[in-house]
Amino acid sequence: MKVFLSGSIRGGRQMLPTYQFICRSLRNKGHEVLSWHVADSEVEGKESLLTETQIYERDMSFLQESECMIAEVSMPSIGVGYEVCSAIKKGIPIMCVHMPDSNVSAMLLGNTYTDISVREYGDNSELELILNGFLSSFKSKN
Numbered sequence: 001m002k003v004f005l006s007g008s009i010r011g012g013r014q015m016l017p018t019y020q021f022i023c024r025s026l027r028n029k030g031h032e033v034l035s036w037h038v039a040d041s042e043v044e045g046k047e048s049l050l051t052e053t054q055i056y057e058r059d060m061s062f063l064q065e066s067e068c069m070i071a072e073v074s075m076p077s078i079g080v081g082y083e084v085c086s087a088i089k090k091g092i093p094i095m096c097v098h099m100p101d102s103n104v105s106a107m108l109l110g111n112t113y114t115d116i117s118v119r120e121y122g123d124n125s126e127l128e129l130i131l132n133g134f135l136s137s138f139k140s141k142n
């Protein structure tokens with residue numbers, strides 16, 4: 001599947017190893033991560049070569065191509081919130097994942113969009129189980 005991975009950049013990069021784990025795990029299962037740059041340790045330097053509008057338009061066009069979204073929401077990020085809302089407007093399934101004790105917004109935890117889930121994970125193996133379950137659920141629907 002074509003997946004949009006959403007994760008904090010200017011909101012803080014503390015969860016970078018997890019974004020990299022998600023990206024690797026999805027690719028190992030044969031999925032395409034359109035926004036793989038979120039998991040790039042050098043993203044900020046690379047993005048500084050683009051204008052803010054180029055970043056926005058590229059990401060919105062990746063989102064238009066994506067069949068689902070995985071958002072790592074442990075770090076509060078305006079960009080991630082905006083992308084989740086854009087995915088809701090597009091009508092694609094969304095899986096939000098976060099570490100325990102993250103201060104996740106009620107705009108996600110209480111969201112009434114039918115195709116959004118918010119799940120807590122304790123470690124990478126639990127995270128991988130959640131992601132595999134989310135992605136394999138589409139096969140059984142088709």
Ligand SMILES: O=c1[nH]c(=O)n([C@H]2C[C@H](O)[C@@H](COP(=O)(O)O)O2)cc1CO
Binds near residue numbers: 055059
């Ligand atoms: O340089 C960037 N490149 C980029 O792709 N984004 C997108 C992808 C991320 O999922 C999200 C991060 O938003 P923020 O930077 O507000 O934490 O926004 C955000 C920025 C910087 O705001």
